[in-house]
Amino acid sequence: MSSRCRFGLAPGPETCAALVAFVLAVQLVSVCTLTMSCGRAVDRPGEDSSSDTERLRIRAAGLMRLEREITAEYPLARNPQPYVVVNLPAGTLELKASGKRLRGFRILDMYRTEDAPLGEAAWNLVDRKPLQRTQRTKIQPGSGQDGVVEVVSQDPWGPHRMPWDYDLRCEEGRALEIRALPSEQSGSRFVRGVKILYRRTVERIRRWSHAGQSNRRTLQIWLSERDSQLLFWSLPKHIKILIINHAPGVRAPDRSNAGSGAAGR
Amino acid sequence: MRVGFEPYFGGYWTGRSRLLWLAVVGLFLLTAVSAFWWYSSKLTGKPPSRYPAELVGMDMSQLQRHVRRLEARVQKLRERQDRLFPRTASILVDTAENRIYLYQGSRLVEQGRCSTGTGLELTDTQGNRTWTFDTPRGYFRVVSKVTDPVWYRPDWAFIEEGEPIPKNPESRAVADVLGDYALGFGDGYFIHGTLYTRLLGSSVTHGCIRVDDDVLKRIYDAARPGTPIWIY
Incomplete structure (x- = not known):
C-alpha cells in the first residue's frame, strides 16, 4: 500500500491542516464573490450614488405619499362628521373632523389578515365590541343631586373606565381590532414585560382559535392602554375609518411627530 | 480493520486527521446551504423598490421639476383641506x-x-x-x-x-x-x-x-x- 495520497502530498496532520485552510480560503472567496454578485443583482436600475439625487427621490416619494393621503382624506373631511385616519406607514391613528385633528395616537404594533384591503379605503363603523365589560355605576331613585355628586366623586366616570381591548366592527365584514400594551406606569420593566408577553400570547391563541371560523378582513392595531381607552371614549356610535396603507417600498415618514392622546392645538 | 479513505490515506485516516476532514466537509456543506438560502431569498421575486417606479428613471433636473410640481400640488391640497374647517x-x-x-x-x-x-x-x-x-x-x-x-x-x-x-x-x-x-x-x-x-x-x-x-x-x-x- 502506498504511503502517499493521490494528491501527491505527504499525508499527515500538517497536510490536513493545510487542506482545511485551503478549502476555507476558497469558500471565503466564493462567498465574497457571491455577495458582490447578489449585491449587483439587487441594485436598482437608474439609481446612482449621488446624495442629492437620492435626497430628491426621498423628498419626491414623501410628497407623493402626502398627496395620496390628503386626496384620500378629502372626501371624508368634506363631511362635517368626525372620522378616523389609520395611517399604517406613519404609525398614527387620528380622530379628525373637517381636516382638524381632535386626537392623535401612536400605533405601537399592527397585524393584518391576508385579505384585509391594501391601499386607501374607508370603513364604516357599525358596532363596537369590547372584550372587557364596562361596569356603569347605578344610582338609586331618590338619591338626588347630592347623592349623584357623592357617587361620582367616589368613582368618577372617564376614559380610565373604558375597555382597552375591543373590536370596531365595520361594514362588509371588516374589523379594526384595537389591542393595548401595558403602559409604562403599569409596573416595573419586568412586570410590564410579563404583561406584554401574556397579552400577546392570549391574542395569538385567540387568533389561532378563531382562524377559519370567520371570513372577516381584520386589521389589528396595538396602542398603549391609555390611548386605547381614550379612543374608545371618544368615538361616536357611527364613524368612517380611513385606512392608509401604501404599497410596499414607499418609505415610512419620520414618526417623531406622532402625538399621543393630545389634541392638535 | 481499515475502512473509508484508506486507499488514499493509508493508515492516516484515523484520529485527528479524520476529525479535520469531517470539519472540512461539514463547513463546506454549511457554507453551501447558507449561501443557497441567502442567494435564493435575494433573488426570489422582484427586489423591493425604495421609491415609486416613476422616480427611478428620473435624472437630477427631472427630479427637481417633479419635486417642485409635487410641492405645489400638496400645498394646494392642504389649503383646500384647511378651508373645510369653518371660518366662522x-x-x-x-x-x-x-x-x-x-x-x-x-x-x-x-x-x-x-x-x-x-x-x-x-x-x-x-x-x-x-x-x-x-x-x-x-x-x-x-x-x-x-x-x-x-x-x-x-x-x-x-x-x-x-x-x-x-x-x-x-x-x-x-x-x-x-x-x-x-x-x-x-x-x-x-x-x-x-x-x-x-x-x-x-x-x-x-x-x-x-x-x-x-x-x-x-x-x-x-x-x-x-x-x-x-x-x-
Whole structure:
C-alpha cells in the first residue's frame, strides 16, 4: 500500500491542516464573490450614488405619499362628521373632523389578515365590541343631586373606565381590532414585560382559535392602554375609518411627530 | 480493520486527521446551504423598490421639476383641506378633559372648564325605564339660543329626586338653574351655565354640557343657529 495520497502530498496532520485552510480560503472567496454578485443583482436600475439625487427621490416619494393621503382624506373631511385616519406607514391613528385633528395616537404594533384591503379605503363603523365589560355605576331613585355628586366623586366616570381591548366592527365584514400594551406606569420593566408577553400570547391563541371560523378582513392595531381607552371614549356610535396603507417600498415618514392622546392645538 | 479513505490515506485516516476532514466537509456543506438560502431569498421575486417606479428613471433636473410640481400640488391640497374647517365660530368639547374650546376659523379664541355626563345609570322604581347619563359624541349644530333659560325637568329628574312625576307640564318648569344662557344642540341636550361651578372639570351632568358663566357668554355671543359643535 502506498504511503502517499493521490494528491501527491505527504499525508499527515500538517497536510490536513493545510487542506482545511485551503478549502476555507476558497469558500471565503466564493462567498465574497457571491455577495458582490447578489449585491449587483439587487441594485436598482437608474439609481446612482449621488446624495442629492437620492435626497430628491426621498423628498419626491414623501410628497407623493402626502398627496395620496390628503386626496384620500378629502372626501371624508368634506363631511362635517368626525372620522378616523389609520395611517399604517406613519404609525398614527387620528380622530379628525373637517381636516382638524381632535386626537392623535401612536400605533405601537399592527397585524393584518391576508385579505384585509391594501391601499386607501374607508370603513364604516357599525358596532363596537369590547372584550372587557364596562361596569356603569347605578344610582338609586331618590338619591338626588347630592347623592349623584357623592357617587361620582367616589368613582368618577372617564376614559380610565373604558375597555382597552375591543373590536370596531365595520361594514362588509371588516374589523379594526384595537389591542393595548401595558403602559409604562403599569409596573416595573419586568412586570410590564410579563404583561406584554401574556397579552400577546392570549391574542395569538385567540387568533389561532378563531382562524377559519370567520371570513372577516381584520386589521389589528396595538396602542398603549391609555390611548386605547381614550379612543374608545371618544368615538361616536357611527364613524368612517380611513385606512392608509401604501404599497410596499414607499418609505415610512419620520414618526417623531406622532402625538399621543393630545389634541392638535 | 481499515475502512473509508484508506486507499488514499493509508493508515492516516484515523484520529485527528479524520476529525479535520469531517470539519472540512461539514463547513463546506454549511457554507453551501447558507449561501443557497441567502442567494435564493435575494433573488426570489422582484427586489423591493425604495421609491415609486416613476422616480427611478428620473435624472437630477427631472427630479427637481417633479419635486417642485409635487410641492405645489400638496400645498394646494392642504389649503383646500384647511378651508373645510369653518371660518366662522365652531365649538369643540373634549369630554375626557372636560374642556370646551371656541374657535373662529382656525384660531382658538376662548377655552374653559366644563362638565359633561356622569355615565351613571338610573332605573325607575318599576324597572320599566333606564336612563344613561352620557354626553353624546360626534358632530352637532346649535339649534337654539336661549337667554334666561328655563329647565323643564324630564321624568328622570323627578325619579332621581324621589318625587312624583307631575301631570301638569308647568310643574316641571324651573328657572335659574341653567345659568344666563343656553345653546341647544338637539335631543334635549344643551350647553348651559351652572350653579355648581365648583364641579366644573368633572363629569357630573346628566348629558348636558355645563360651562362657567364668563366662558359661556363669549360662546353664546359667537354662536349662531347652525354653528358646528364637535364633541369627542
